[in-house]
Amino acid sequence: MDTQVKKLGLKERYAAMTRGLGWETTYQPMEKVYPYATYEGIKIHDWDKWVDPFRMTMDAYWKYQGEKEKKLYAVIDAFQQNNGFLGITDARYVNAVKLFIQGVSPLEYYAHRGFAQVGRHFVGEGLRVACQMQSLDEIRHYQTQTHAISTYNKYFNGMHHSLHWFDRVWYLSVPKSFFEDALTAGPFEYLTSISFSFEYVLTNLLFVPFMSGAAYNGDLATVTFGFSAQSDESRHMTLGIEAIKFMLEQDPDNVPIVQRWIDKWFWRGYRVLTLVGMMMDYMLPKRVMSWREAWEIYGEQNGRALFRDLARYGIREPKGWLDAIDGKDHISHQAWNTFYNYNAAAPFHTWVPTDEELDWLSAKYPNSFDQYYRPRLEFYREQHRAGNRFYNKTLPMLCTVCQIPMLFTEPGDPTTICYRETDYQGDKYHFCSDHCKEIFENEPEKYVQSWLPVHQIYQGNCFKPGVDPTQPGFDPLMAVFDYYDLDFGRDNLDFEGSEDQKHFAAWRGQALQNTV
Amino acid sequence: MWGICMSFELTIEPLGYSCAIEEDQTLLDAALRNGIYIPHACGHGLCGTCKVKVVEGDVDFGEASPFALMDFEREEGVALACCAKPLSDVVIEAEIDEDPDARAIPLRDLTASIERIEDLTPTIKGVWLRLSEPLPFQAGQYVQIGVPGIEGTRAFSIANAPQEVEATGLLELNIRLVPGGAMTTWFHENAKVGDTLKLTGPHGRFFVRRSANKPVLFLAGGSGLSSPRSMIHDLLATGWPHPITLVYGQRNRAELYYDEEFRTLAQTHVQFSYVPCLSDEPETSNWQGERGLVHEVAKKVFNGQFSGMQAYLCGPPLMIDACITTLMQGRLFEADIFFEKFISAADAQQVRSPLFRKI
Numbered sequence: 121m122d123t124q125v126k127k128l129g130l131k132e133r134y135a136a137m138t139r140g141l142g143w144e145t146t147y148q149p150m151e152k153v154y155p156y157a158t159y160e161g162i163k164i165h166d167w168d169k170w171v172d173p174f175r176m177t178m179d180a181y182w183k184y185q186g187e188k189e190k191k192l193y194a195v196i197d198a199f200q201q202n203n204g205f206l207g208i209t210d211a212r213y214v215n216a217v218k219l220f221i222q223g224v225s226p227l228e229y230y231a232h233r234g235f236a237q238v239g240r241h242f243v244g245e246g247l248r249v250a251c252q253m254q255s256l257d258e259i260r261h262y263q264t265q266t267h268a269i270s271t272y273n274k275y276f277n278g279m280h281h282s283l284h285w286f287d288r289v290w291y292l293s294v295p296k297s298f299f300e301d302a303l304t305a306g307p308f309e310y311l312t313s314i315s316f317s318f319e320y321v322l323t324n325l326l327f328v329p330f331m332s333g334a335a336y337n338g339d340l341a342t343v344t345f346g347f348s349a350q351s352d353e354s355r356h357m358t359l360g361i362e363a364i365k366f367m368l369e370q371d372p373d374n375v376p377i378v379q380r381w382i383d384k385w386f387w388r389g390y391r392v393l394t395l396v397g398m399m400m401d402y403m404l405p406k407r408v409m410s411w412r413e414a415w416e417i418y419g420e421q422n423g424r425a426l427f428r429d430l431a432r433y434g435i436r437e438p439k440g441w442l443d444a445i446d447g448k449d450h451i452s453h454q455a456w457n458t459f460y461n462y463n464a465a466a467p468f469h470t471w472v473p474t475d476e477e478l479d480w481l482s483a484k485y486p487n488s489f490d491q492y493y494r495p496r497l498e499f500y501r502e503q504h505r506a507g508n509r510f511y512n513k514t515l516p517m518l519c520t521v522c523q524i525p526m527l528f529t530e531p532g533d534p535t536t537i538c539y540r541e542t543d544y545q546g547d548k549y550h551f552c553s554d555h556c557k558e559i560f561e562n563e564p565e566k567y568v569q570s571w572l573p574v575h576q577i578y579q580g581n582c583f584k585p586g587v588d589p590t591q592p593g594f595d596p597l598m599a600v601f602d603y604y605d606l607d608f609g610r611d612n613l614d615f616e617g618s619e620d621q622k623h624f625a626a627w628r629g630q631a632l633q634n635t636v
Numbered sequence: 637m638w639g640i641c642m643s644f645e646l647t648i649e650p651l652g653y654s655c656a657i658e659e660d661q662t663l664l665d666a667a668l669r670n671g672i673y674i675p676h677a678c679g680h681g682l683c684g685t686c687k688v689k690v691v692e693g694d695v696d697f698g699e700a701s702p703f704a705l706m707d708f709e710r711e712e713g714v715a716l717a718c719c720a721k722p723l724s725d726v727v728i729e730a731e732i733d734e735d736p737d738a739r740a741i742p743l744r745d746l747t748a749s750i751e752r753i754e755d756l757t758p759t760i761k762g763v764w765l766r767l768s769e770p771l772p773f774q775a776g777q778y779v780q781i782g783v784p785g786i787e788g789t790r791a792f793s794i795a796n797a798p799q800e801v802e803a804t805g806l807l808e809l810n811i812r813l814v815p816g817g818a819m820t821t822w823f824h825e826n827a828k829v830g831d832t833l834k835l836t837g838p839h840g841r842f843f844v845r846r847s848a849n850k851p852v853l854f855l856a857g858g859s860g861l862s863s864p865r866s867m868i869h870d871l872l873a874t875g876w877p878h879p880i881t882l883v884y885g886q887r888n889r890a891e892l893y894y895d896e897e898f899r900t901l902a903q904t905h906v907q908f909s910y911v912p913c914l915s916d917e918p919e920t921s922n923w924q925g926e927r928g929l930v931h932e933v934a935k936k937v938f939n940g941q942f943s944g945m946q947a948y949l950c951g952p953p954l955m956i957d958a959c960i961t962t963l964m965q966g967r968l969f970e971a972d973i974f975f976e977k978f979i980s981a982a983d984a985q986q987v988r989s990p991l992f993r994k995i
Contacts, residue, residue: 132734187706347682351704354683361991369969426989432964 137177142167142245156241160306163371167244171362176355181253185260188348192264195344200271206631208338209405211276211624212615216403217269217342218278218468220330223295223395225265226286230299232258234314238307250359254315257352264348268341275627276620277610278467285467288582288604290573291395291459293523297570298392302385304566308367309381315360317385321426323353324418325393329400329408336406368433375434380562386438387555391522397452398459401481402473410484411452420445440555446531449488453481457493458527460500464511464597467606469615472501492534509614513597515574519552520567521559528552544568644722648672649691649729652740657722663688663695664717667730671841671976674730677990679718681705686717693726737845741772741838750831751806753823756893757886760859761824762795765807771837773798775870776844776863776948778976779807779837783822790819791839793950793976795862797869807835810893812859842976844871845946850972851879853938853947855959857886857930860951863976865894867948872905881909883937885930885955887916889923911937930955931962942968949975 145153157164176184198204208214232255239251273279286292302313318326331346367374397411427437460470473481478497481489503510516525530538540551544564551557560567576582580589583599601608610619646657646666657666664686667674676686684704690713697710698719705716717730748765756762771779775797780789794801796808814820844852844867852871854864864882871880886892895912902910913926913933926933930951942963949956956975963973970992 183708184706187708188703191702347701347703350678350682351684351701354677354685357677357990358685365969365991369967372967422989426991429989429991432961434965 134177142243142248150243154241154243156307157243160308161377162308162367162374164243164366165370167247169370170244170246170366172246172250176253178253181256185256188351189260189264192344192348193267196268196271196341199341199344203627203631204340205272205275206628207340209336211620212403212405212469212471213333213337213339214272214276214620214624215278215468215470215615216330216333216337216399217272217339218276218282219395219399219403220342221265221269221273221279222282222285222289222467223292224326224330225262225269226283226292227295227299228258228262228265230303231314232256232262234299234303234310237303238310241307247363250355250362254352254356254359257349257356261349261352264345268345271341275623277607277618278469278620280607280611281467281605284605288573289465289467289606290462290518291466291524293571293573294395295392297523298388301388301566308363311360311363312367312378312381313385313388315356316364317360317382318389319353319356320360321386321423322389322393322419323357324422325414326396327353328418329396329411329414332408333400333404336408337404364430365433368435372434379435382435383439383555384559384562387440387444387553387559388522390440390444391524391552391556394451394455394524398455401452401484402456402470407477407480410481412448412484415444415448419448439558440553443531443553443555447528449485450492450529450534453485453489453493454527454529457496458516458525461510461512462516462525463614464513464608464612465601465606467604467611469613469618469620471615472497472504488534504614504616511613515577517550518572518574519556520549520570520572521551521556523570523572524552526550526552644693645725646722647692647725647727648732649727650734651732651738653738654743657726659723660721662698662718663715663720663722663726663728667717670839672730672732674717674732676718681716681719684716687714687731688717688720689713689729690715690720691727691729694723695720695726696723735841735845736847737843738841739774741774743836743839744769744771745834745836746771748807748833748835750827750829750833753827753829756810757891759891760810760812760893763809763811763823763827765809765833765835767801767805767807767835770805771801771807771835773801773838774843775866776842776976777838777840778842778863779809779835780839781809781819782834782836783819784832786818786822789834789836793840793842793860793862794838794866797866797873799870799873810859810862840976842948842950842974843867844948845974846876848946848972849878851945852876852881853934853942853945854880854882854884855930855934855947855949855951855955856882856884857951857955860949860955861894863950864948868898868901868908872901872908877907879907879909880905881911881937883911883913883930883934885913885915885933885951888914889917889921929958931958934959935962935966938966940966942966946972947974949973 144150151158235251235255235258239248239255242248242251269279286296302310305313327346327350331343334342334346364378367378400408400411400414423437427435456470459466463470478494482494500510518525526537526539528538530536538553540554540557542549542551542557542561547568549560551560573582577600582603583589584603587599588594589596589599598608606612615621642659643656644659645654646663647654648667651672653670653672655666655670657663664674664676674686674688677683678685681698681700682704687705695715697705697715698721700716700719705714747768750763751766752764754762773794778791778793780791782789792809792811794807795810801807811820811823813824842863854868856864861884868880868882882898884898892912892914898910898912902908911926911933913928913930914923915927915929917923917927943966945968947963947968949959960973
């Protein structure tokens with residue numbers, strides 16, 4: 121018999137492949153199987169309205185990622201075998217890589233855990249499958265980043281204990297606490313925080329600077345990782361967009377809840393990006409663009425288009441929007457200044473930029489650099505040359521929410537540090553901004569549990585077991601570094617005179633000269 | 637289409653929709669310009685969102701990243717629509733929701749002669765064209781018109797219902813004079829009965845989604861009445877059982893063409909409600925109807941609640957934009973809002989968020 125069977129379209133084929141993956145449970149009531157689907161107050165009437173525009177099956181996923189990974193590892197291998205690290209602009213660039221493996225890669229692993237967890241707790245199969253795939257993407261990213269960067273760890277300091285540091289070192293608690301805040305939220309808030317605010321609204325400000333920074337500075341391994349990951353990012357961003365639309369369209373009661381999450385997570389993400397801004401302006405020997413320029417393109421321009429569209433759902437721009445715009449002239453300089461001062465306690469190097477680099481910053485920041493930041497850096501350089509490289513040995517006060525030292529200035533007044541405080545159950549809590557304060561006040565019972573590195577040091581929780589602080593001559597700071605497993609004099613302090621600097625000069629010299 | 641050298645035909649499955657594509661045009665660009673949304677994101681071959689399958693013909697893969705488009709995919713004929721360009725006539729299969737209400741009607745090139753020209757308002761002329769052969773179309777669609785001596789073609793929505801076109805062989809266009817517009821000026825100042833034009837159609841994906849079985853709301857303004865008029869006549873002629881509302885806005889009484897016709901239809905069809913409104917009518921006139929802009933009047937009539945309906949919008953961009961906002965605030969979302977989108981080069985330049993696919 122010769123019957124013509126109509127070929128299924130891609131969408132129908134996907135439906136056929138995934139048919140029946142979601143079902144109504146009968147042994148236990150649905151609300152007991154999915155307890156978190158409702159407890160945030162988000163109302164969903166029809167889970168089938170979730171749109172999954174990718175419609176990838178697991179089978180296709182493995183095949184696709186398999187080939188991608190093969191290509192990526194071929195490039196990483198070639199890079200390693202040919203001593204590709206010698207091709208970077210100069211050894212200062214490696215500090216951007218250190219910041220990435222210390223502060224960004226562990227977030228990929230957190231994202232893996234987060235998506236695995238929320239995928240379990242959503243009801244609709246479209247959403248469950250999307251979360252499952254992203255969970256796998258994220259662990260792949262963590263692994264491939266680790267492998268791509270491992271070549272640098274063989275030759276440079278500041279990477280050997282990055283995971284250990286992530287759980288202990290003061291500035292790494294900034295990205296760590298950001299992600300733990302998301303991981304401990306409900307499933308819909310998690311999607312709003314990570315998939316929407318971070319992956320969609322802010323990802324271009326994290327990824328593009330690091331990856332184009334790598335490209336400009338001869339770091340082929342990281343660039344290749346970037347290309348490999350970018351082909352997953354569109355799926356991640358789409359998940360964020362679909363999640364927001366889904367919640368806003370399902371019930372009008374969801375709108376104020378989502379608005380509060382957007383306010384919170386825009387600001388949380390923006391604060392974490394301070395580290396990226398600093399990296400762009402100070403840590404790349406060959407600069408791509410200034411933080412200010414990146415913020416204007418990826419933050420302001422795209423954000424305005426997005427919030428214009430979201431206004432139709434009754435969503436306004438995040439509360440911290442104008443303060444974030446105000447900060448574009450300042451935050452990278454204020455952060456670098458802090459790290460320069462606290463460089464004894466940070467396992468990467470800092471330095472005063474060269475004259476040429478200072479001129480670049482002057483040109484890129486006409487409203488702020490010459491007036492507020494350049495004189496300070498030139499003074500530091502003078503002092504350094506005179507043998508007085510200053511390292512601050514006290515501990516800074518941290519913001520209870522973003523955990524960044526109180527280094528930011530008042531909106532509109534770059535000469536006054538911004539302090540906010542609030543009382544809760546007899547204790548005083550400190551904040552860097554109105555927005556971090558408001559985040560705390562919305563959920564004080566969550567943030568009073570924050571593990572603040574400075575508090576922990578003062579409470580004596582950051583010494584190795586058996587250390588006796590009452591011993592004569594006890595140096596608390598050195599005891600903290602010991603607890604960090606920070607190799608003093610190699611991982612930290614100024615780039616000038618560092619082992620990284622000397623080694624790179626020697627290796628590059630060897631590579632470029634004939635040995636007799 | 638004529639006048640364009642080295643163009644191929646692009647057919648997009650599962651829609652079965654065909655259109656012309658130039659040799660240096662990307663598949664994505666051609667699809668978008670023909671009103672077909674293929675999901676896309678980065679636009680330059682890095683992310684892989686716009687993956688399509690090339691079923692027939694050959695393409696140049698362009699600048700697709702080896703991480704976004706795998707070797708095994710290339711061998712299987714997968715391409716990224718944002719950077720693939722045709723090397724022959726091409727049939728692609730894309731991740732598009734098959735629209736159960738779309739009829740696959742092939743494009744036709746025909747000639748037409750002007751049978752009648754009539755003033756509908758001080759700025760709008762009705763033009764009736766006698767077609768050289770039958771032109772099946774879905775109410776709401778448009779045709780491209782070419783006139784001797786004027787470069788390129790222009791799009792005009794068909795103003796009468798398919799039933800009437802079939803019965804009379806006459807296709808009606810309502811043409812507003814656009815200041816400085818070569819073709820509309822020609823229609824208003826030079827066109828005469830007996831002139832011959834070239835016509836291609838039907839185009840567009842603006843038609844009633846009957847399968848949804850929901851009440852239908854038409855919001856029309858300016859010269860945007862053509863498609864809704866064709867669609868309303870078509871719905872009523874085929875016994876559509878659900879409520880139909882037309883909110884129709886003009887500046888003043890003199891511009892409110894076909895007002896009598898809709899009043900009559902509302903009297904003879906219980907499911908049809910007609911709400912004319914004027915935005916710039918003198919206070920002192922004897923106009924008894926609504927005053928204000930289309931979106932304001934619609935909001936008032938429906939008490940700001942639009943959920944459960946389907947809305948079809950036709951009119952100037954500012955009106956469309958205001959209506960979308962009003963509808964969404966009244967909890968009617970993208971999936972139930974339809975309008976014909978003519979993407980211009982200026983739109984492509986604008987920074988857009990990816991929040992919406994089609995609105």
